[in-house]
Amino acid sequence: MTSPISSNFLLYNTIASMAKAMPELTQSDSNSSSIGSSTSPSTFFAMLMNAMMESIEENNSTASQTGAQVSLPTLTTPLTAPLTNSYNPAISIPPLNTKEVPTAATDTSDLKFKPTQFIKLDNTLEGKLSGTAAHFINAGKKYDLDPNLLSAIAIHETGNGSSRAAQDKNNVAGMMGKNGLRSYASVEDSIFDMARNLRQNYLNQGKDTIAKIGAKYAPVGAANDPTGLNNHWTNGVSNQYSKLT
Incomplete structure (x- = not known):
């Protein structure tokens, strides 16, 4: 079995190669004298190389007698990938109620589903509501509500998505939860939850006009409305509804 190649062996070969590569001085150089020295550069270089090689051989001999091995320095600290921020707090989002809510026979309002001008609605919606016209229409179909009513409420509640x-x-509808305003996984979920709530708890309960819906949806003097914004809910939603129809 062969022993590991010593780093001194590599250094020895390097020095030997340098010594061989040292150009010999010409005869004229060897005959000439230098200032302050009687030894030529080539002779001095050769003496230096010999002294270094003798020192290396002496170190190797000592290491062999003591059983020590000369090894190259090694990296003791492992390389690791940069740490990433693993802190990612989850937002509590309650499950969405997607149950079917049929239209009550007592609902004779004019707020049931009806065809909507898609391009007009799509061009009206801005901010966070931009690109959601199809969601308002689909939610209106599912819960038999005028998509323009859903859109008007969302525009008023959010300042048109802002x-x-x-x-x-x-x-997008001001829907409340146990700890204040609810969080939704998407705007689409919020739109469908608003439609379900309106059908189940308003239209099917005889709240068949925007004014009647507003009296329950945003009651004047409510504890969660300290600035009195509910005073403008009915007029605000009615104005947005008129613009869309």
Whole structure:
């Protein structure tokens, strides 16, 4: 079995190669004298190389007698990939209620589903509501509600997609949960939840006009409305609804 190649062996070969490559001085150089020295550069270089090689051989001999091995320095600290930020707090989003809510026979309102001008609605919606016209229409079909009513409420509640609730929580209808405004996984979920709530708890309960819906949806003087915004809910939604129809 062969022993590992010593780093001194590599150094020895390097020095030997340098010595061989040292050009010999010409005869004229060897005959000439240098200032302050009687030894020529080539002779001095050769003496230096010999001294270095003798020192290396002496070190190798000592290491062999003591059983020590000369090894190259090794990297003792393992290389690791940069740490990533694993802190990713989850936002609590309650499950979406997607149950079917049929239209009550007592609902004789004019707020049931009806054809909608898609291009007009799509061009009206902005901010977080941009590109959601199809969701309003599909939610209106599922719960038999006028898509323009759903859109008018969302536009009024969010300032046409600019509110913090819409931006941070995907909440476009002012829907409340146990701890304040609800959070949704998407704006589409918020639209469908609003439609379900309106059909189940408003239209099917005889709240068949925007004014009647507003009296329950955004009651004046409510504890969660300290600035009195609910005073403008009915007129605000009615104005948006008129623009869309």
